[in-house]
Amino acid sequence: MVTPPPEERARINAEASAWLARLQGPQRTAETEAALQDWLRADDAHQAAFERATEIWDLLPGAVVAGHVEPIERPSRRFAPMAMAASFLAMVGAGALTLYMGQAPVLSTHVGEQHSTTLDDGSRVALNTDSHLTVHFARAERRISLEQGEAMFDVAHDTSRPFIVSVGNEHIKALGTAFVVRKDGDQVRVTLLRGRVEVTRDGARPQLLAVLRPGDRLSAGASDAPRLDRPALDTVTAWRRGELLFDGTPLADAVAEVNRYDHVQVVVEDPRLRALPISGVFNTDDATEFAAAAAQLHGLKVRRQADTLLLTP
Structure with missing residues (x-):
């Protein structure tokens, strides 16, 4: 499409x-x-x-x-079934869902792509840009391994088979709930949209990091103490509409987010510019539009070099 x-x-x-x-x-x-x-x-x-x-x-x-x-x-x-079927067929045609004979299903997206599907148990999964996960369903549990990127899960209720998303050493256990998981390097963020989840970490003795309520977000890293906050959920889920929402976001952070979705990369080398605030709604697939808007807002210049957009004073 x-x-x-x-x-x-x-x-x-x-x-x-x-x-x-x-x-x-x-x-x-x-x-x-x-x-x-x-x-x-x-x-x-x-x-x-x-x-x-x-x-x-x-x-x-x-x-x-x-x-x-x-x-x-x-x-x-x-x-909904008509739309879901169309989305599933598009995914298979694009190679987003690969079934290996005798192996676990693998779902992946390239940079700028988003795909969604319904799993065998009725749970729905939506993958954001440049993401990769593996599905391991067994009789006693339903386990997803998110190797990179971001995914939204809407979990079908089944008390006899816990639904667990593993991201490195962190594990998110859910029963009939909806949440978003994002992996950036060794940083993991879990945002609960609905229901209840437990987040644990591997170790000599497994550690309970948090039990989340709707609206909570847990951020955890290998060397950082877990942090809880309550972000605007519309911002967390904006990528499902093909949008990015910024509200006073430092330019450096906004650029990092925009660069997840496009092979054209925005670059800010001058340290004086990195803290400039950015607010607005931007399309995930248009780094050029974002760079032009940031330049106009703060009186900057945009210089294009191949697949790089350099913002300068």
Whole structure:
């Protein structure tokens, strides 16, 4: 599927949100449902947008999907299978899901890619850019190994088979919950969207790092003490909408985030510029747009060298 330009993608996302709202009100009729089916079939981008909107609404009930709709209750998942199927077929065609005969399923994405699928137990997984994980399902437990990158999990409830995500020495145990896990080098971040998770660390005696409540984020590193905070969940999950949200973020941190999604890399060499604050909403697939906006905001210059965008005073 060809990715639409930013303006077109914003319009499609808004339309997907509007369709969700229509399914909730008294205006829902057989004609409305038929029109939605026509809209979904018209373009693969429509199906992908509706899938993202439905997943976000389901994970964060009451959230505004694209800033235009105030949902009252969860929408029906009646039309989700079509979008999920389209997404799954696109994943298989792109090689995002590889099944090795007699081995565990492996899910991966390249830089700038995002893919989602439903596992055998009904749990949903969405992979962010440049991510890699392996699925190990057994009779007694469901285990995921996240080797790199970031993933959102919406776990199917099954008390007899714990769902565990392992990231290095850290292990996240969940029962019927939704959360985001991100691995940056030896740093691991776990953000709980819904439900309850326990985070433990390997050692001579396994250590319980935290029991998270919805909205909590645990950050842990090999040599750092675990830290708890409560970030804006809309910021944590913005990548599912193809967006990055910054609110007074130091330029150096914003650049590091933007560079995760594009082969074109933004570079800030002058230490005087690294702490400059950046606020706004940016597309994950447009480092050039971000560099231009940062330059305009702070009176900087952008110099392009091959696949590098250098920000200078």
